[in-house]
Amino acid sequence: MAEVRILYFAWLRERAGRGEEALTLPPDVATVGALMDWLGRRDPALAEAFAMRRVVRAAVNQNFASAETPVAAGDEVAFFPPVTGG
Amino acid sequence: MGTVRVQPEDFSPGAEFDALLARAPGAGGLGSFIGVVRSNAAQPIVAMTLEHYPAMTVAAIASIVGAAETRFDLLGCTVIHRFGRLLPGDRIVFVAAAAAHRRAALDATSFLIDWLKTKAPFWKREEMADGTARWVEAAAQDAQEADRWNMG
Numbered sequence: 162m163a164e165v166r167i168l169y170f171a172w173l174r175e176r177a178g179r180g181e182e183a184l185t186l187p188p189d190v191a192t193v194g195a196l197m198d199w200l201g202r203r204d205p206a207l208a209e210a211f212a213m214r215r216v217v218r219a220a221v222n223q224n225f226a227s228a229e230t231p232v233a234a235g236d237e238v239a240f241f242p243p244v245t246g247g
Numbered sequence: 248m249g250t251v252r253v254q255p256e257d258f259s260p261g262a263e264f265d266a267l268l269a270r271a272p273g274a275g276g277l278g279s280f281i282g283v284v285r286s287n288a289a290q291p292i293v294a295m296t297l298e299h300y301p302a303m304t305v306a307a308i309a310s311i312v313g314a315a316e317t318r319f320d321l322l323g324c325t326v327i328h329r330f331g332r333l334l335p336g337d338r339i340v341f342v343a344a345a346a347a348h349r350r351a352a353l354d355a356t357s358f359l360i361d362w363l364k365t366k367a368p369f370w371k372r373e374e375m376a377d378g379t380a381r382w383v384e385a386a387a388q389d390a391q392e393a394d395r396w397n398m399g
Contacts, residue, residue: 246369
């Protein structure tokens with residue numbers, strides 16, 4: 162039973178209809194990629210956004226992450242489009 | 248050593264140059280870049296809102312600054328990035344790098360802004376004159392310009 166804090170930014174936040182949520186993950190959801198699959202199964206709006214995997218980026222505990230990055234209890238996982246600052 | 252600020256308010260480039268030079272004795276030159284909100288006649292924008300990831304932003308910029316300091320042997324640098332709603336012509340970002348010689352100062356300035364564009368968690372949303380809004384898409388060219396610093 163791993164509770165993680167999930168954040169959404171920019172158009173992903175708008176698609177999700179929320180900026181953040183705290184969720185308890187099932188034991189088999191242990192990576193960013195598995196988390197995206199699980200979130201998509203729970204929420205069609207996220208499934209649609211995550212279908213564009215090429216343009217969705219993630220960070221775990223404020224560090225850029227890949228689909229293989231582990232996710233554990235207490236982590237903060239953020240999803241966002243490619244950055245456009247500067 | 249580097250100064251990093253993320254803030255909604257504007258900054259004074261002159262004051263930042265003076266402060267950086269005061270912190271960088273031995274500097275022979277200072278390179279700088281200021282990014283401003285761009286509009287154009289064909290598709291004028293009313294405003295641009297910069298969203299960011301507060302818990303990550305300063306650390307991500309500090310990491311970029313640390314890489315620049317090591318790579319270019321900087322004597323000091325300053326990065327200021329604004330967030331919130333800005334108008335055309337408003338300053339968005341300030342980058343300045345102080346070094347013993349001009350080449351390092353100028354190259355470090357390019358490196359810092361190229362990496363900020365691809366590694367700092369900011370997102371731009373443009374409000375158009377017709378009332379619509381759109382998220383700015385990352386330019387492939389930005390990634391290429393950041394990647395060139397990985398070569399050689």
